[in-house]
Every structure is written in C-alpha cells, then in structure tokens.
Amino acid sequence: MIRQSGFTLIEAVLVLVLLGVLSIGLAAFIDNATDHYADTAERTRLLGEARLALTRMGREIERALPYSLRTDSDGDARCLEFLPTRDGGRYQAEGGPYPGGAEREPLPVGETATSFHVLGFEGVSGDGDLTHLRQAGVEYIAVYPAPPADTHIYGEGADPAAGDDVALRRFASAAATSIGGVVQVNLANDTRFPRHAPQPHRFFLVGSPVSFCVEGGDLLRYEGYGLQVDQPLPPGGTGRPLARGLGAGSTFELEPAGLERRGLVRARLELEPQSDGGGPLTVEHAFSTRNHP
Numbered sequence: 285m286i287r288q289s290g291f292t293l294i295e296a297v298l299v300l301v302l303l304g305v306l307s308i309g310l311a312a313f314i315d316n317a318t319d320h321y322a323d324t325a326e327r328t329r330l331l332g333e334a335r336l337a338l339t340r341m342g343r344e345i346e347r348a349l350p351y352s353l354r355t356d357s358d359g360d361a362r363c364l365e366f367l368p369t370r371d372g373g374r375y376q377a378e379g380g381p382y383p384g385g386a387e388r389e390p391l392p393v394g395e396t397a398t399s400f401h402v403l404g405f406e407g408v409s410g411d412g413d414l415t416h417l418r419q420a421g422v423e424y425i426a427v428y429p430a431p432p433a434d435t436h437i438y439g440e441g442a443d444p445a446a447g448d449d450v451a452l453r454r455f456a457s458a459a460a461t462s463i464g465g466v467v468q469v470n471l472a473n474d475t476r477f478p479r480h481a482p483q484p485h486r487f488f489l490v491g492s493p494v495s496f497c498v499e500g501g502d503l504l505r506y507e508g509y510g511l512q513v514d515q516p517l518p519p520g521g522t523g524r525p526l527a528r529g530l531g532a533g534s535t536f537e538l539e540p541a542g543l544e545r546r547g548l549v550r551a552r553l554e555l556e557p558q559s560d561g562g563g564p565l566t567v568e569h570a571f572s573t574r575n576h577p
Contacts, residue, residue: 293407303499330422330529330555334567337526338551341496344368345549349490351429351437353549353573354515355538361518363497364536364549367511370422371489376401376466377480386463391427391437391487399470401461402487424452424490424511425469428481444513449478454512455489480493495519496526498534503527503553531564547573 298502306514345353345366352367375391382388389401429437429451439447445454461468481487495506504523509516533554540547548570555565 287523326557327555330557331567332563333527333529334553334555338553338567338569340505340526341551342571344494344567345573348573349426349429349437349488350547350574351540352411352439352490353538353547355536356515356517357535358517361497361499362535363495363515363517363519364538364551365493365495365515365519367424367492368491369488370491372429372487373467374403374480375427375487376403376482377485382463382466384463386461389468391485392471393478393480394476396474396476397471398474399468401463402458402467402469403465422455423488423492424470425455426451426453426488426490427477427486428479429488437539438511438513444511446475447478451478452490453477493519496536497523498530498536498553499523501528501530501556503530503534510544512527527553529556529558530554533564533566549573 347369348366349369353364353366354366355362357363375389377390379388379390383446386408389397389399391400424445426437437451438444439450439452445452453475456470456472458467458469492508493511495516495518497504497506499518502523503526504518505526506519506521507525509519529555533552535552537550537552538547539550549572550568550570553567555567557565
C-alpha cells in the first residue's frame, strides 16, 4: 500500500498567517529604515547649506569696514548689515610741494576740497589703470571710521555719507598723476572729512551696503541698494538665497568693536527639517570683526 504525504488545510492556513506576519514586519522595518535614511539625508543637507552659508558670511564679514556693522529686526526679518571694503591705501596728510616741485593735495579736513592725493595705493597696477575701481563697485571713501560713542558710523541727517562727524564721503573717480606713485582721488562734491587717521594715514574704498537677512524661513543676501540712515528691514530688491528651512530662532547678535577690542558677530541658525524625527537643529558661529580703522 502506497502512503501519501501532504499537509492539511489547517497547516496551510498557519503557513499563510506566518508569512503574512513576516511580510508586515519586514515592510515596517524597510519603511522605518527608509524614513530614517530620508531624515538623515535632509538633516545632512540642511547642515551642509548652513555651514556653507556661514563660511560665505565669515569671508565677507572679515572685510567689513570697521564700525559699519549693525543689526536690527522686526516681525518678519532679522538682518545684519555692513559696508564691504574694496581697496585702500595711504593718503597725503600734509600740504606743500613734492621733491619734484608739484603741489601736494592733502586730505581735506580743515578746508573743503573735491580731491586729494594718495600714496602707495594698492589699487594701482603697473600702467596706472584704475578703471577696475568702478567695476568693483566702489561708492564711498572712509577715513578713520571710529565713532566716539555710537556703535556704527552712519550719519543721522538726510545723507548717511555726510555730516561733520561722519567718516564716509562719496567717491567719484581716481586717476594716476604724473608724480610717481601718486594717485588723485576725486570726491563726488566739495567736502571735508571730520578727522585725520593716525599714522600711517590709511583710507578705505568702500562698496554699497550688504545685508544678510533671515526672512520667511530663508537666509538671504542683499546687495546693490543705497546707503540709508536707518537700517532697512529688509533692503529693497531680491535677495539671493544662501540657506533654506530656517526657524524663528535664527538670529544675529552684534558686540560692537572698541578701540581696544575686536567686535563679535554671533549668528544662530535654527534648522527645521520637514521630517518629524529628531526635532530642529541649531548651528551657531561667532565671527570677529576688525576694530582698527
């Protein structure tokens, strides 16, 4: 007699139930692993964007004109503003003739003037070509930007680049002279500076303002707008995004520079991933600013 082997209906049902349980567990494991990977990838991307943005900010803040940084905020925007330095050199502080007989044009401090001479100017190439200054966006000249009491150098009148105590004046042009190593800098109007800089009598060529703003969850960079007495929140025009996905805890704090200490900018970026795992991330960085005008 031949014996037949097989399985019963109950055994088949049990196998199907076990396979179903295993499938559900495996699917849940794969789903959790996928969510974890997506969450990790998003957090890595946000951190990378934030660090790249902070590196970009640090390079620009290092070249900010001393005492030009200021911060402000309202309900929609939190901004850090400063004036970028483009070039600089030493100006002629004394009048009288040069050894060759040509007359010096000193920086106008007591008397007004429309131009002055600069010496050993870093911006002069071998052929005396100075057209790159306008191409670099030079808008202002600053001499000894060290306000006695205020935290920044901007004026309080109708023009932030004017006034008896304001170290900024509007730049018009620059041209090489027939005197070796001497360049004539032309001002936009007949004016004078409030004070001389101590030796070695340095001046700065400065561009239009730059602002970093946290606005609508984005870190934006603004440039190309005019200098204003009151800090604009936000500036006009369209900002270039540097980082996205920022929370309301993103802030800028400024410790102003003094004559004996460097200034400090603290940037705090709160990152909000779209995924639910882990909560927000916070990236903080401190930048030192120049205090020697």
